[in-house]
Amino acid sequence: MRANIQFVFCLAFSVTACGLASAENWTRFRGPNGQGISSEVDLPVKWSATDNIAWKTSIPGNSWSSPIVHNQHVFLTTATEEGASCSVICVNRDDGSIAWSTEVHRQVTGPKRRQNSYSTPTPVTDGERVYAVFYDGTAVAVDFSGKLVWKNSEVKFFSLHGLGASPLLAHGQLVMPFDGSSREDNRLGWKVPWKNALVLSLDAATGTVRWKGKRGESRVGHVTPILINKGEQIVSAGGDRVQGFDSRTGERIWSIYSQGEGVTPSPVLGDGLIFTSSGFEEPTIRAIRLGGVGDITDTHIAWEQKKGVPVLASPLYVQPHLYTITRDNVLHCVEASTGKIVWLQRLSGVHSASPVLADGKIYILSEEGVTLVLRPGPRYDEIARNNIDETCLASMAVSQGRFYIRSSEHLYSIGAPTDR
DSSP states (O other): OHHHHHHHHHHHHOHHHHTOOSOOOBOSTTTTTTSSBOOOOSOOOOOOSSSSEEEEEEOOSOOOOOOEEETTEEEEEEEETTTTEEEEEEEETTTOOEEEEEEEEEOOOOOOOTTOOTTOSOOEEOSSEEEEEOTTSOEEEEETTSOEEEEEOOOOOOOTTOOOOOOEEETTEEEEEEOOOOSSOTTBTTTBOBSOOEEEEEETTTOOEEEEEEOOSBBOBOOOOEEETTTTEEEEEEBEEEEEEETTTOOEEEEEEEOOBSBOOOOEEETTEEEEEOOBSSOOEEEEESOOOEEOTTTSEEEEESSSOOSSSOOEEETTEEEEEOTTOEEEEEETTTOOEEEEEEOSSOOOSOOEEETTEEEEEOTTSEEEEEOOSSSOOEEEEEEOOSOOOSOOEEETTEEEEEOSSEEEEESOOOOO
């Protein structure tokens, strides 16, 4: 187990040593590994709203799903008509022109938090279809020509916060967590734990239900799951819980009590540990050892840290450190093996987007449209500060020598323009 994990991180972090080429697709939230880590090299370091921009394209709607990239296609979702009309959009990677835009669903909108939208879940692709989930719990699949392949509206999702998690693909399945609350009594699932949360698996080819994984007692959350053990296990968290599920059957393998509702950051993996955070009430970073079965709260927590707890942006693991951004926008560098704070730096602006590691550098995008470029290490080392001066809550994508940033109005392709 440990050898396999070390091999994965050799690929992720030792790009030069392992000889990875630049040409990676960014197929889901936080990239192909779900960790916010890119194997790309020779990426832009400096840009502005007008300099080093390959193209920018107007995108309709007010939506915070992140862009994904597969070969020459950039995909996004959006919700227009005050959230009622849900669409999947395909943008040509070369020139930024819109190849197609397909309305795939119409929904009834309701409550949500300010940082959320009616199309927040980031889509995912397997290279044949694009899969998307919208505010009311409806999931769809669209082929690369823009044709709707299937739609599943079995889950009637509700949460006062809205829907913030994103789906993943595993073994021919679309897997999506639904950690909501009761429509009839909003306290149920929010302030009061309940048993109605689930992790849903749909057949990627047909949209039919494969399995439903049950959390047990839990509360609302917005956490995008990750895959471990060569995709055989899903690590998924909700309010009060961090859990591992068998990716083929949905059987719950292990569970940890992690008090706090409204948790958002996605877990990250490093050196045999899963790094998670909890939500309101008792915000805590927890490092969880792999390999447990059953309730492992008392046996598999390696360390806990109540300082530097991320709230919106997911953490980033760059060996040997964990980087987190707190509610008051302070960047923390944490020793990943112990939880000890190495350094901290107050950032300007507000941070909802999750940071990425690319070409040996950390890129941190603020809501004000400023991207900090840092060298990872035992001290704060800023390389550049790049401002596009537009509101940005979605996390950036990295693919084929470019950064893709979604603002409130545009999709930006960051990098030197091509001659095509």
